[in-house]
Amino acid sequence: MNHPLEQLRDDALREIEAASDEQALEATRIKYLGKSGSISAWGEQMKTLGKEERPVVGRLLNETRNAVTVAIEKRAEILRSQKESVALAGIDISLPGVTVPSAYSGYCSIALTGYSGYLPLERGSRHPLTQMLQRSIQIFHRMGFSLADGPDIEDEWHCFDALNTPADHPARNEQDTFYLPDGRLLRTHTSTVQIRTMESAPPPIRVIAPGAAYRRDEIDATHSAQFHQIEGLYVDENVSVADLKGALEFFLRELFGSETEIQFRPHYFPFTEPSLEVYVRSKALKGGERWIELAGCGMVHPAVFEAVNTARGDKAYDPEKWSGYAFGLGMDRLAMILFDIPDIRLFAQNDLRFLKQFA
Numbered sequence: 001m002n003h004p005l006e007q008l009r010d011d012a013l014r015e016i017e018a019a020s021d022e023q024a025l026e027a028t029r030i031k032y033l034g035k036s037g038s039i040s041a042w043g044e045q046m047k048t049l050g051k052e053e054r055p056v057v058g059r060l061l062n063e064t065r066n067a068v069t070v071a072i073e074k075r076a077e078i079l080r081s082q083k084e085s086v087a088l089a090g091i092d093i094s095l096p097g098v099t100v101p102s103a104y105s106g107y108c109s110i111a112l113t114g115y116s117g118y119l120p121l122e123r124g125s126r127h128p129l130t131q132m133l134q135r136s137i138q139i140f141h142r143m144g145f146s147l148a149d150g151p152d153i154e155d156e157w158h159c160f161d162a163l164n165t166p167a168d169h170p171a172r173n174e175q176d177t178f179y180l181p182d183g184r185l186l187r188t189h190t191s192t193v194q195i196r197t198m199e200s201a202p203p204p205i206r207v208i209a210p211g212a213a214y215r216r217d218e219i220d221a222t223h224s225a226q227f228h229q230i231e232g233l234y235v236d237e238n239v240s241v242a243d244l245k246g247a248l249e250f251f252l253r254e255l256f257g258s259e260t261e262i263q264f265r266p267h268y269f270p271f272t273e274p275s276l277e278v279y280v281r282s283k284a285l286k287g288g289e290r291w292i293e294l295a296g297c298g299m300v301h302p303a304v305f306e307a308v309n310t311a312r313g314d315k316a317y318d319p320e321k322w323s324g325y326a327f328g329l330g331m332d333r334l335a336m337i338l339f340d341i342p343d344i345r346l347f348a349q350n351d352l353r354f355l356k357q358f359a
């Protein structure tokens with residue numbers, strides 16, 4: 001035969017299991033474990049028991065009390081999580097929250113629809129390319145450059161013809177350029193903004209135009225099909241190669257440090273004459289012992305001024321009066337050097353483990 005305490009334990013466990021809400025569970029707890037509950041009453045009864053019986057019943061009483069206490073805790077946990085799922089039912093917690101002013105400094109908060117509290121929202125940080133761009137814009141602003149812009153989807157005239165690029169130039173080839181079915185294209189460089197800026201305003205001009213460029217290049221650690229450039233254009237009277245070199249040297253030393261070595265090597269671009277490529281090297285930067293190609297630049301070709309004049313229908317950019325320099329810096333490469341990033345593909349992979357290193 002079962003001891004009455006065992007019977008009591010079984011009854012209590014059955015009632016606990018059947019408790020459908022927190023109130024019912026609390027009532028069960030009071031009934032068995034409360035001050036005048038049936039299990040507590042056995043504690044009083046112990047005093048009346050004989051010497052031999054007392055340790056046996058005492059052990060049984062402890063086991064009963066423990067079993068009932070544990071069962072109540074488990075049931076309470078189940079009821080709590082059921083209540084939470086009911087409260088959140090119908091709410092899409094993947095939706096972006098509404099940012100509201102928070103009482104907790106250092107946190108933003110989100111208010112979920114139908115949810116009365118605020119949840120802390122992790123603070124994001126700027127992408128390394130954006131950080132790079134902001135630093136560059138600050139330096140160029142100090143040098144008197146303002147911002148210019150142009151479309152990513154361009155026509156052949158702005159991307160090639162106006163830039164004195166011959167019809168058979170390999171860059172026009174479908175293998176290098178993404179063409180749209182209607183004949184337009186994704187700009188292969190930001191030099192298109194040189195033309196758009198001169199079309200819309202007479203000289204003097206001093207602008208930078210940061211933005212994306214697209215090429216059907218073989219993708220590897222330093223080449224991407226979509227990358228970023230900072231175009232620069234300065235047109236005034238008596239602008240010389242010395243001005244161009246001085247401007248780029250100043251910019252690169254502000255960015256990478258005063259010990260940065262800079263080399264200009266002869267090159268060919270159809271839209272500049274002379275044309276140069278810019279290489280940097282700095283012992284202060286990781287892996288900075290080797291020369292890295294960063295930009296193309298040169299003096300604006302007179303044929304570019306003439307193309308702009310034709311489009312404008314005036315002689316505003318008279319090559320006899322005005323001269324200018326232009327450059328195109330590879331922004332991804334600048335960021336890779338500055339932040340010691342080994343592979344250009346990391347910029348577009350959206351991997352938080354990578355991005356958080358620049359927070």
Ligand code: FA5
Pocket residue numbers: 188189190191215217222223224225226227228229269272293294295296297298326327328329330331332333344
């Ligand atoms: C040009 O794009 C010229 N428009 C630059 C220019 C502007 C010359 C004004 C003269 C006057 P280039 O193809 O070399 O030049 O590209 C310039 C820079 O863009 C390169 O030095 C490199 O840093 C970057 N770049 C070019 N292709 C890629 C690519 N596929 N992925 C990443 N960066 C690239």
